[in-house]
Amino acid sequence: MSLLSEFKRRNVFRAAAAYLAVSWILMQLAEITFPAFGLGDRVILVLITVLAIGFIPAVTLAWVFELTPEGIKRERDIDRSGELMRRTNRILDRGIIVLLALGVTYLAIDKFLVAPMRDEARLEAAREEGRLDALETAFGSKSIVVLPFSNRSDEPGQDYFSDGLSEQLQELLSRFPELRVISRTSAFSFKGRNVDMGEIVEQLGVTHVLEGSVRWARDRLRVTAQLIDAREDMTLWTQTFDRTIDDVFTIQDQIATIVVQQLKVPLLGSAPTVEQTDPESFVLYLRARQLSRDATAESYDEANALLQQSLAMDPEYATAWNALAVNRFKQFSRGLHVYEDGYAPARIAAQNALEADPDFAPALATLGLIAMEEANDFPTAAAYFERALRLAPYDLEAIRHVVIFLQGLGRLDDAIALGEHAVSRDPVNASHVANLGNSYRWAGRPEDAIIAYQTALRLSPGLGAAHTFAGIAMLDMDRPEDAIESIRLEPFEPYRLIGLALAHHALGETASADAVLKELIEKYEHDWSYNIAYIHAYRGDTEGAFHWLDRAVGFADPGLSLIVAEPLFTNLHHDVRWVELLRDLGKSPEQLEAIRFSFSSP
Numbered sequence: 001m002s003l004l005s006e007f008k009r010r011n012v013f014r015a016a017a018a019y020l021a022v023s024w025i026l027m028q029l030a031e032i033t034f035p036a037f038g039l040g041d042r043v044i045l046v047l048i049t050v051l052a053i054g055f056i057p058a059v060t061l062a063w064v065f066e067l068t069p070e071g072i073k074r075e076r077d078i079d080r081s082g083e084l085m086r087r088t089n090r091i092l093d094r095g096i097i098v099l100l101a102l103g104v105t106y107l108a109i110d111k112f113l114v115a116p117m118r119d120e121a122r123l124e125a126a127r128e129e130g131r132l133d134a135l136e137t138a139f140g141s142k143s144i145v146v147l148p149f150s151n152r153s154d155e156p157g158q159d160y161f162s163d164g165l166s167e168q169l170q171e172l173l174s175r176f177p178e179l180r181v182i183s184r185t186s187a188f189s190f191k192g193r194n195v196d197m198g199e200i201v202e203q204l205g206v207t208h209v210l211e212g213s214v215r216w217a218r219d220r221l222r223v224t225a226q227l228i229d230a231r232e233d234m235t236l237w238t239q240t241f242d243r244t245i246d247d248v249f250t251i252q253d254q255i256a257t258i259v260v261q262q263l264k265v266p267l268l269g270s271a272p273t274v275e276q277t278d279p280e281s282f283v284l285y286l287r288a289r290q291l292s293r294d295a296t297a298e299s300y301d302e303a304n305a306l307l308q309q310s311l312a313m314d315p316e317y318a319t320a321w322n323a324l325a326v327n328r329f330k331q332f333s334r335g336l337h338v339y340e341d342g343y344a345p346a347r348i349a350a351q352n353a354l355e356a357d358p359d360f361a362p363a364l365a366t367l368g369l370i371a372m373e374e375a376n377d378f379p380t381a382a383a384y385f386e387r388a389l390r391l392a393p394y395d396l397e398a399i400r401h402v403v404i405f406l407q408g409l410g411r412l413d414d415a416i417a418l419g420e421h422a423v424s425r426d427p428v429n430a431s432h433v434a435n436l437g438n439s440y441r442w443a444g445r446p447e448d449a450i451i452a453y454q455t456a457l458r459l460s461p462g463l464g465a466a467h468t469f470a471g472i473a474m475l476d477m478d479r480p481e482d483a484i485e486s487i488r489l490e491p492f493e494p495y496r497l498i499g500l501a502l503a504h505h506a507l508g509e510t511a512s513a514d515a516v517l518k519e520l521i522e523k524y525e526h527d528w529s530y531n532i533a534y535i536h537a538y539r540g541d542t543e544g545a546f547h548w549l550d551r552a553v554g555f556a557d558p559g560l561s562l563i564v565a566e567p568l569f570t571n572l573h574h575d576v577r578w579v580e581l582l583r584d585l586g587k588s589p590e591q592l593e594a595i596r597f598s599f600s601s602p
Contacts, residue, residue: 019058023051142263144208145182145200146170148191149223152215162214163188164286165223165252168274169210172256174394175272179265182206183396183426197233204427207231210259221245225255227262237262249276277314284310285320292327297336300327318360321353325366333373333558343374361392369401372408373558376586381405382597389599396422396432402599403435409592410564412443418599430460437469442565446473464492468499472568480506494524494531501535502568513539525551530559534568545569546577553584560585564592
């Protein structure tokens with residue numbers, strides 16, 4: 001009998017096949033699970049080495065022993081022509097088949113389900129690493145986050161004051177172009193949380209942290225500030241300012257000056273300072289700003305009353321005028337207050353801010369937003385936005401408006417560049433990340449868009465529209481099953497219905513698509529006519545699409561401001577009515593090209 005025949009007779013080949021199958025499965029499981037327990041590549045390499053070394057002993061044992069239904073027996077004690085051996089062979093064969101089936105199933109799951117998610121995660125990690133490397137190259141060690149100063153006053157309700165000072169310091173430091181300053185939303189995401197410096201560095205990519213406390217009682221003000229090297233978790237400077245409330249602006253200027261000196265930030269001119277006003281007027285403004293963030297009809301009315309009191313004390317307080325303009329814009333645009341003159345109260349307040357300070361960039365940005373939303377006047381908006389960015393390239397609120405403006409112009413490369421800058425300054429602001437996802441999707445970069453939307457959802461799990469927009473990006477990648485799974489998670493019903501109408505159509509489920517579209521129209525035809533139009537366009541229903549676009553124009557649907565960027569209207573581009581519609585909206589190619597708008601990327 002040959003050696004190979006003897007290997008076969010003793011089931012050595014079966015044992016070797018089973019060993020290799022089990023080893024392969026163990027290695028795949030290790031690759032997935034070990035990192036979750038902090039075990040790196042070295043431990044996986046040890047496992048592979050052990051399994052490789054164990055192969056020879058396993059085969060040797062298979063030569064000497066046999067695993068039977070009655071237990072392990074020596075090979076010489078087995079009658080291989082009997083029923084026991086035949087049962088053993090059948091069990092081994094079935095076991096090998098089961099192991100091979102598990103391996104094939106794992107390969108299929110890994111290829112079609114796990115691998116795409118793993119690749120997206122790796123791509124996101126690589127992009128994040130590249131973004132942080134680029135920021136490190138641009139700013140070196142000159143990056144900082146101003147954490148919310150703690151309220152040490154006897155009244156817990158004075159958080160608005162300590163928070164306001166923190167925001168003022170953040171805004172002041174942002175005016176130093178050589179210093180990267182994390183914006184408010186990301187900084188305040190750490191409020192009330194006990195986190196170590198390592199987590200702050202990881203999430204925000206900063207090298208320094210400014211934190212402190214505020215105690216305010218009657219006319220006395222005590223502010224303690226400390227600057228920390230976040231990478232080393234080492235205090236570089238700390239100081240307590242014990243002054244009167246009249247010195248509140250001087251304290252902020254002094255803290256900012258010391259911080260930039262400690263970080264060796266070069267000054268290209270005179271150091272920026274905070275806007276000064278009557279201290280009581282300043283306190284009223286801070287209370288109003290805190291109330292405005294509640295974004296309810298009542299909170300806006302209360303905030304506006306406080307701002308009017310502030311302005312009665314100082315009619316030249318540009319910051320308070322612009323805060324009033326922004327509140328009135330939001331009250332009208334969100335349907336919380338019906339002004340007979342539309343956006344006029346907001347426009348008048350912003351113009352008053354400019355009368356007080358002709359170079360007040362936030363008011364210019366507000367007027368640009370009003371021009372864009374109220375009259376679809378993009379040339380006027382361009383002039384306002386261009387000047388605002390030139391005066392205050394650090395102003396993220398202005399940048400957010402400009403990104404939307406660039407999207408409306410169809411200048412998506414510029415929108416992406418500015419949006420990526422906004423995310424670098426405000427990395428845990430879900431709205432900035434999601435808006436960047438919109439730019440990616442409209443620019444034909446669905447993979448990047450999906451990653452942005454998923455990042456935004458991790459930052460804010462209930463963020464409206466993100467699940468649907470991620471699903472639409474998946475449709476662009478011909479992944480309708482994944483798309484419908486994402487869209488079904490959408491918490492905001494109008495966008496959920498919009499996404500489902502698109503996804504069911506992509507899957508060829510006409511009856512379901514029709515039913516969802518009917519429900520959308522019955523519930524939301526007035527406020528969502530623009531979106532209903534692009535559903536019809538996506539379905540190839542040209543007449544239906546133009547019908548709903550006409551209705552959108554009649555309803556003054558704000559979605560029309562982004563019509564040139566939306567690829568869901570692609571099926572209409574060949575129709576002569578498309579260019580006519582764009583021309584009526586002031587968005588024909590030649591009209592948009594004539595709009596002069598330039599800015600220097602921050």
